Amino acid sequence: MEIPEQEFLAPGHRGCAGCGATVAVRLALKMLGPNTVAVSSTGCLEVITSQYPETAWEIPWIHVAFENAAAVASGVERALKSQGKDDVNVVAFAGDGGTADIGFQALSGAMERGHNIIYICYDNEAYMNTGVQRSGATPYGASTTTSPAGKKSFGEDKPKKNLPMIMAAHGVPYVATASISYPEDFMKKVKKAGETEGPAYIHVHQPCTTGWGYDPSKTIELGRLAVDTGAWILYEIVDGEFKVTYRPLQRKPVNEYLNAQKRFKHLADEEKEKIQNYVNQVCAELKI
Amino acid sequence: MTVKIGTVKEPGSSKMNKTGSWRTFRPVLDEEKCIDCENCFLFCPEGCINKENEIDYDYCKGCGICAEECPVKAIKMERD
Amino acid sequence: MLKVISANRAIAESVRLSKPKVVPVYPITPQTSISEYLAQFVADGDLSAEYIKVESEHSAMSAAIGASATGIRVFTATASQGLALMHEMLFSAAGLRNPIVMGNANRALSAPLSIWNDQQDSISERDTGWLQFYAENAQEALDFVLQAYKISENEKVLLPSMVCVDGFILTHTVEPVDVPSQEEVDEFLPEYKPKHSYLDPEDPMSLGTFTDPNYYMEARYAMEVAMQASKDVIRSVNKDFAEKFGREYGFIENYMCDDAEIILVAMGSICGTVKDAIDTLREQGQKIGLLKIIAFRPFPKDEIYETVKNAHRIAVLDKNISFGIGGVLFNEIKAKMDVDIRGFILGLGGRDVSPEDIKKIVDITKTSTESDKINWIGLKEEEI
Numbered sequence: 001m002e003i004p005e006q007e008f009l010a011p012g013h014r015g016c017a018g019c020g021a022t023v024a025v026r027l028a029l030k031m032l033g034p035n036t037v038a039v040s041s042t043g044c045l046e047v048i049t050s051q052y053p054e055t056a057w058e059i060p061w062i063h064v065a066f067e068n069a070a071a072v073a074s075g076v077e078r079a080l081k082s083q084g085k086d087d088v089n090v091v092a093f094a095g096d097g098g099t100a101d102i103g104f105q106a107l108s109g110a111m112e113r114g115h116n117i118i119y120i121c122y123d124n125e126a127y128m129n130t131g132v133q134r135s136g137a138t139p140y141g142a143s144t145t146t147s148p149a150g151k152k153s154f155g156e157d158k159p160k161k162n163l164p165m166i167m168a169a170h171g172v173p174y175v176a177t178a179s180i181s182y183p184e185d186f187m188k189k190v191k192k193a194g195e196t197e198g199p200a201y202i203h204v205h206q207p208c209t210t211g212w213g214y215d216p217s218k219t220i221e222l223g224r225l226a227v228d229t230g231a232w233i234l235y236e237i238v239d240g241e242f243k244v245t246y247r248p249l250q251r252k253p254v255n256e257y258l259n260a261q262k263r264f265k266h267l268a269d270e271e272k273e274k275i276q277n278y279v280n281q282v283c284a285e286l287k288i
Numbered sequence: 289m290t291v292k293i294g295t296v297k298e299p300g301s302s303k304m305n306k307t308g309s310w311r312t313f314r315p316v317l318d319e320e321k322c323i324d325c326e327n328c329f330l331f332c333p334e335g336c337i338n339k340e341n342e343i344d345y346d347y348c349k350g351c352g353i354c355a356e357e358c359p360v361k362a363i364k365m366e367r368d
Numbered sequence: 369m370l371k372v373i374s375a376n377r378a379i380a381e382s383v384r385l386s387k388p389k390v391v392p393v394y395p396i397t398p399q400t401s402i403s404e405y406l407a408q409f410v411a412d413g414d415l416s417a418e419y420i421k422v423e424s425e426h427s428a429m430s431a432a433i434g435a436s437a438t439g440i441r442v443f444t445a446t447a448s449q450g451l452a453l454m455h456e457m458l459f460s461a462a463g464l465r466n467p468i469v470m471g472n473a474n475r476a477l478s479a480p481l482s483i484w485n486d487q488q489d490s491i492s493e494r495d496t497g498w499l500q501f502y503a504e505n506a507q508e509a510l511d512f513v514l515q516a517y518k519i520s521e522n523e524k525v526l527l528p529s530m531v532c533v534d535g536f537i538l539t540h541t542v543e544p545v546d547v548p549s550q551e552e553v554d555e556f557l558p559e560y561k562p563k564h565s566y567l568d569p570e571d572p573m574s575l576g577t578f579t580d581p582n583y584y585m586e587a588r589y590a591m592e593v594a595m596q597a598s599k600d601v602i603r604s605v606n607k608d609f610a611e612k613f614g615r616e617y618g619f620i621e622n623y624m625c626d627d628a629e630i631i632l633v634a635m636g637s638i639c640g641t642v643k644d645a646i647d648t649l650r651e652q653g654q655k656i657g658l659l660k661i662i663a664f665r666p667f668p669k670d671e672i673y674e675t676v677k678n679a680h681r682i683a684v685l686d687k688n689i690s691f692g693i694g695g696v697l698f699n700e701i702k703a704k705m706d707v708d709i710r711g712f713i714l715g716l717g718g719r720d721v722s723p724e725d726i727k728k729i730v731d732i733t734k735t736s737t738e739s740d741k742i743n744w745i746g747l748k749e750e751e752i
C-alpha cells in the first residue's frame with residue numbers, strides 16, 4: 001500500500017512523548033486526505049492539538065464538547081450536503097469516554113440516522129485528559145484513579161464494554177476494530193470507511209504511556225502485544241459480514257501484555273488467569 | 289470588534305511550538321543500516337520523520353518509538 | 369397574506385420564509401407542532417432544508433452548531449426540559465459565535481412536572497450569550513424570527529437569538545397573522561455568508577479551540593461588546609422591518625405610559641391581559657400604563673428608564689422566580705435604576721392570570737410599603 005507522505009496533523013502539539021492518540025489521527029488522515037472536516041470531542045486529543053492561538057490541524061476542525069462529537073458531525077455532514085459538498089469526508093475523533101459513556105446516546109442517534117460520517121473512537125481505555133479515571137472501555141483488572149487497586153479492590157471489576165458490536169447492532173454498513181500498531185490494517189479500514197455510503201465506525205486501540213504506565217518508547221510494542229495476546233482483536237464487519245482481519249500466528253500469553261503495564265501490576269495470578277480464560281474463550285469463538 | 293479568539297485561521301500553526309526542547313534523548317539514524325521500511329515514519333507521534341528518514345529535531349520529543357520499532361536497530365537514542 | 373394560525377404555525381411559516389438549510393429539531397410540548405410543521409414543509413418540498421431527526425435536544429443544538437459552523441443558516445426550536453437539556457450547548461453556540469435562531473415555547477420546568485406556561489425556562493438561560501425576544505402574539509412571533517436572523521447574522525453581533533412564545537396561550541390558539549411573501553422576505557433577509565469562521569476544506573480553520581487564561585477573558589469580553597453592539601443593530605433592523613412590512617417594533621412597547629402614575633412591566637402574552645385591564649382602569653380614571661419588554665437580552669435599561677422615570681411607582685410581573693431573591697425581571701430593573709418598584713410572581717405552571725389579578729397588582733402597588741417583598745399573585749391559600 002502506498003502511504004502518502006503529507007501530514008495533516010502538524011508537529012508542535014502538546015501530546016505526551018510517545019502518545020498513541022496522535023499516531024491514530026496521523027495515519028487516519030493520510031487516508032482521508034485534505035478534503036475532510038474533522039470533529040473532536042473534549043479529551044486529550046482536543047486539548048493537545050488546539051491550544052489557541054495555535055492548531056495542529058491542517059484540515060478544517062471543530063470541537064464543541066465532550067459528549068456530542070457524533071451530533072456535531074451529523075450537523076456538519078447535513079450542512080455540507082445542503083451546499084452540494086457531498087464529496088467532503090466528515091470524520092469524528094472521539095475518546096473512549098466520549099464514545100462509550102457520555103457520548104453514547106449522541107453516537108447511537110447518529111449511527112441510526114445513517115449520516116455519511118466516519119466515527120473513529122481512539123481508545124486508550126480511560127479518561128486520560130482528566131487524569132486516568134475509568135471509562136466503560138477500561139478493561140477488567142485495570143487500576144485507574146476511580147477504579148483503584150487497594151486492599152479490597154483489584155481495580156476495575158467489569159469487563160470492557162463491547163462498543164464495536166453495539167455499533168454493528170445498529171446495522172451500519174461498516175464497523176471495524178483496529179490498532180495503531182497494525183498501521184496498514186488500520187489505514188485500509190479508514191480508506192474503506194471513507195468509501196462507505198453511510199455511517200462507518202472504527203474503534204482503534206491506542207496505548208497511552210501516561211495512563212497505562214510504561215516507557216514511552218513502548219507504545220507501539222504494547223499495542224502489538226494486545227493484538228498478539230488476543231486481548232484486542234482486529235476485525236471488520238462489512239454490511240453485516242464479520243471477518244477477522246489479522247490472526248497472530250501463535251497467540252502469546254496475556255501475561256506478557258499485562259506485566260508490561262503499571263495499571264495491571266497489582267493483579268494476583270488468580271485475576272490474571274481469569275483474564276487469560278476470558279481471552280481464550282473469545283478467541284476460541286473467533287478461531288484465533 | 290472582530291470575532292477572533294477561539295478560531296485559528298493558520299492551519300498547522302502548532303509548528304510555532306518547538307517541542308524539541310522537551311527531549312533528553314535524541315534519536316540518531318545510521319543511514320548505512322537503514323532499510324527504508326518506513327516504520328519510523330509511520331509510528332512517530334509527532335510526524336516529524338519524513339520518507340527520507342530525516343528527523344526534524346525541532347519537534348522530536350525523544351520518545352524513542354522510532355528506535356524501538358526499527359527492525360534493524362538503525363536508530364540509536366543518545367543523550368542530547 | 370392574512371392567515372388564521374397559531375404562534376407555532378407562525379414561527380414555522382417564518383422559518384420557511386427564512387430558508388434555513390439545516391433544521392435539527394426534537395419535539396416537546398408545547399413546541400411540538402413547530403417540529404411537525406417544519407417536517408411537513410420539508411416533506412412537501414416547501415422548505416428545501418436538511419431536517420435532522422435528532423435523538424435529543426442536546427443533539428439538536430449540537431447538530432445546529434455543527435451545521436452553522438459550516439456557514440449556513442440554521443433553525444431549531446424547543447421548550448422547557450428541552451431547553452434545560454440544551455443548557456451546556458447554548459453557551460457553546462454563543463461562544464462559537466453561531467447566529468442560530470431558536471424558537472422557545474415557554475413552559476414551566478419540572479419538578480413537579482408541568483406542561484403549562486411560565487417563563488422560567490428561557491429566563492434561566494439569560495447568561496448564555498443568547499439574545500432573547502418575547503412575543504405577545506403570533507404576529508410578533510413571526511416577525512421576531514425574521515428579524516432575529518438579520519440581527520444575529522450581523523457581523524457586529526454574531527450571537528444566537530431565541531424567540532420566546534408563551535406555551536399554549538400563544539402556541540395553541542389561533543389569530544389572524546399577516547404572512548409576508550417570499551419575495552418580500554428575500555429582500556429583507558439576505559443569504560448568510562460568514563467571514564469570521566467556517567468549516568471549509570478550501571480554507572482550513574480550527575474552531576472551538578482550547579483557550580488558556582491568556583485569552584479566555586478577551587473572548588468573553590468580545591461577546592459582551594457584541595451584545596451591546598446588538599442594540600444599534602436591533603434599532604436598524606426594526607427600522608428596515610417597519611419600512612418593508614409596516615409593523616414597528618422596539619426593545620420595549622410603551623402602552624399608555626407617558627402620563628401613567630403606575631407602570632406595570634411584563635413580557636409576552638400576559639401583556640394582552642394587562643392592556644385590557646388598563647383600558648378598564650383608565651375608564652375609571654386611574655393613570656396606569658404598561659411597559660412591555662420585547663428584548664430581554666440585550667437588556668434595554670435606557671429604554672426602560674426613559675419610559676418609567678416619571679411614574680410614581682412601577683410593578684414588575686414575573687412568570688419566573690429566582691428563589692431567595694424573587695422575580696428576575698424585577699431584580700434586574702431594581703438593580704439598574706433608581707425607581708420605586710414592587711415585584712410580583714404570577715402565572716407559574718400555567719396558573720391563570722385574570723384582569724382582576726392585574727387590578728389587584730395595581731392596588732398592592734399603590735399601598736405597599738415594602739419594595740423587597742415578593743408578592744405572589746393567584747396563590748391558593750388552601751393548598752399551601
Ligand SMILES: Cc1ncc(C[n+]2csc(CCOP(=O)(O)OP(=O)(O)O)c2C)c(N)n1
Nearest residue numbers: 042043044066095096097098126127128129
Ligand atoms: C460534560 C462534561 N463532563 C465532564 C467533562 C470532563 N472531561 C473532559 S475530557 C474527559 C475525559 C475524556 O476521556 P476520553 O473520551 O476517553 O478521552 P481521552 O482524554 O482519554 O483522550 C472528562 C471526564 C467535560 N469536559 N464535560
Ligand code: SF4
Nearest residue numbers: 015016019044208210
Ligand atoms: S495522556 Fe495518553 S492519550 Fe493523553 S496525550 Fe498523553 S499519551 Fe496521549
Ligand code: SF4
Nearest residue numbers: 332348349351352354
Ligand atoms: S524519538 Fe519519538 S518523537 Fe523523536 S523522531 Fe523518534 S518517534 Fe519521533
Ligand SMILES: [Mg+2]
Nearest residue numbers: 095096126128
Ligand atoms: Mg480515553
